[in-house]
Every structure is written in C-alpha cells, then in structure tokens.
Amino acid sequence: MVTGPVQQPSVVARPSAGPPHPASLPIERQRTGLPGDPRPAGLAGDLHALARAIAAAPTEPRWRERVLLRLRPVGQGFSEHVQVTEGPAGLYRELLTHAPRLHHGVRLLTREHAAIGAALLAVQRVAEQSDASPDELRHRAAYLLRTLARHRRRGADLLWQAYQTDLGGET
Secondary structure, eight states, rough: OSSSOOOOOOSSSOSSOOOOOOOSSSSSHHHHTTEEEEOHHHHHHHHHHHHHHHHHHHTTTTTHHHHHHHHHHHHHHHHHHHHHHHSSOOOHHHHHOOOOOOOHHHHHHHHHHHHHHHHHHHHHHHHHOOTSSSSEEEEHHHHHHHHHHHHHHHHHHHHHHHHHHHHHHHO
16 A cells, blocks of 8 residues: 555656756757756757757857757747648647637637747847847747747647537537
8 A cells, every 4th residue: 555655766867977067068969968957858848948048148158059059949849830730630620620619719829820930030030140139139039938838828728628628528
C-alpha cells in the first residue's frame, strides 16, 4: 500500500558537474543544448530558449546571433503549427466538425496566425540590423512572446470548450 505521493524518476539526466555558461559554448553546442538542461519540448521549448536569449545582456559577444539562432526554430515551429491547424485535415476543421459553435474562435485564431507571422518577421529584421537598438529588439521580441502565449492560451481554451462539453453529454 502506498502511503505517500509516488515519486516519478526524472527523465532528464543531470550532469555531475555544473554546466558551463552558455556564452562560453560554441554555437553548435548552444543549438542543441546540454544533456542536463531541463527544457520543454517543441514550440514551448523554442519559445523558452528565445526568451532566455533575449534576456541575456546585449553586451555579450554574438548576442544578436544567439537571438537569431533561437528565433529560427520558433518560426519553423510556428509554421508547422499553422499547417497542423489550418491544413485541409487540420485541427480547426476537426473542431468545427465536432463543435460548429466555435466558428468565431477558430476564425480569431486563424487571423492571429497572420499577425504572429508579421511579428516574427519584425523581430528577425530588427535582429539582423546591427545598428538597431537592443531595446527595440527586446521590445519586438517581448511582443512576439506575449502574442504567442496569448494565442496558445486561446487555442487551449478552444479545445477545452470543444471537448469538455462533448464528454459531459451535450444536449
């Protein structure tokens, strides 16, 4: 009989020595991360990595390069998200099949895709300009991260609305 909470083993291997500071790592090593670095997978992990790159001191060597490096997977992950949701057999079509009442929410999320794509391009353009101010880059990146976080919450809410009612027996 179990009398306390069950402890799950960690799936993340932790190095015995402390990891080196990311600024001291070569670009290739930073791209993949260290084996012991805990981070979420997929787009969430890419967003986390971008936020950390933006939060670093802009006086660090190759700061803009690191921001651009972390921005690329966010753009790729977002493109995949758009394909999975808006494609012919995408999630939004399935949602509307199961819950047509959510048409407005699906339309709102679809419109947000265009705005997020524009925000991604804006961050990329500012990051590529060596004379652009770090504050401008941080401002645009922060806007992108907030917009993506809001979009993800709205998407999760829409899924919950679609399926929580169905599981409870919609009348």
